[in-house]
Amino acid sequence: DAGVIQSPRHEVTEMGQEVTLRCKPISGHNSLFWYRQTMMRGLELLIYFNNNVPIDDSGMPEDRFSAKMPNASFSTLKIQPSEPRDSAVYFCASSLATYRGSGNTIYFGEGSWLTVV
Amino acid sequence: KNEVEQSPQNLTAQEGEFITINCSYSVGISALHWLQQHPGGGIVSLFMLSSGKKKHGRLIATINIQEKHSSLHITASHPRDSAVYICAVTGNQFYFGTGTSLTVIP
Numbered sequence: 001d002a003g004v005i006q007s008p009r010h011e012v013t014e015m016g017q018e019v020t021l022r023c024k025p026i027s028g029h030n031s032l033f034w035y036r037q038t039m040m041r042g043l044e045l046l047i048y049f050n051n052n053v054p055i056d057d058s059g060m061p062e063d064r065f066s067a068k069m070p071n072a073s074f075s076t077l078k079i080q081p082s083e084p085r086d087s088a089v090y091f092c093a094s095s096l097a098t099y100r101g102s103g104n105t106i107y108f109g110e111g112s113w114l115t116v117v
Numbered sequence: 118k119n120e121v122e123q124s125p126q127n128l129t130a131q132e133g134e135f136i137t138i139n140c141s142y143s144v145g146i147s148a149l150h151w152l153q154q155h156p157g158g159g160i161v162s163l164f165m166l167s168s169g170k171k172k173h174g175r176l177i178a179t180i181n182i183q184e185k186h187s188s189l190h191i192t193a194s195h196p197r198d199s200a201v202y203i204c205a206v207t208g209n210q211f212y213f214g215t216g217t218s219l220t221v222i223p
Binding site for chain 1 (some may be wrong): 150152158161164165211212213215
């Protein structure tokens with residue numbers, strides 16, 4: 001199994017540009033999570049999908065952030081316009097679970113390292 | 118106030134030592150996760166547990182639901198165990214501890 005696949009691995013972009021992060025969950029998993037990790041705030045859950053439907057987006061910092069999951073094998077996290085404070089590592093994870101990953105192990109992608117200058 | 122508290126924040130051990138990392142939480146949960154983040158940044162889920170004890174190789178995780186406490190133990194520690202260990206709980210929301218940075222010295 002290839003695991004959770006994220007792209008790009010690294011991105012450096014200028015303030016104001018649109019950033020799109022992509023995630024392919026493990027085949028068969030029905031839950032997908034987007035996390036952000038910064039030195040200041042640690043690891044935070046941004047949004048959680050179950051069966052392609054956003055269940056909880058209370059962690060999304062503001063309207064500049066949006067996430068979609070058009071099908072079971074693909075999700076995007078978009079930041080428009082990007083700001084320097086968005087610089088962080090963004091992790092995607094998936095699991096086979098019914099609610100918030102409580103049922104099974106969560107598998108993480110390798111992360112997308114975003115720098116906004 | 119953090120819903121999930123970990124201790125210690127930093128830990129240095131000699132190779133071979135028995136290591137314990139603690140996690141206390143203040144919210145109702147359906148599951149607790151122990152995560153390992155390697156120096157390169159990748160995150161691996163070590164355990165997901167809702168009761169009792171789980172063992173995988175040299176790693177043991179326990180949870181006491183009544184006391185809202187979990188421990189992660191590493192037996193016969195090795196330098197390759199050096200990483201940040203993160204406790205996370207799932208309930209109505211997802212909460213993370215700030216992590217314990219472990220360094221195992223040869």
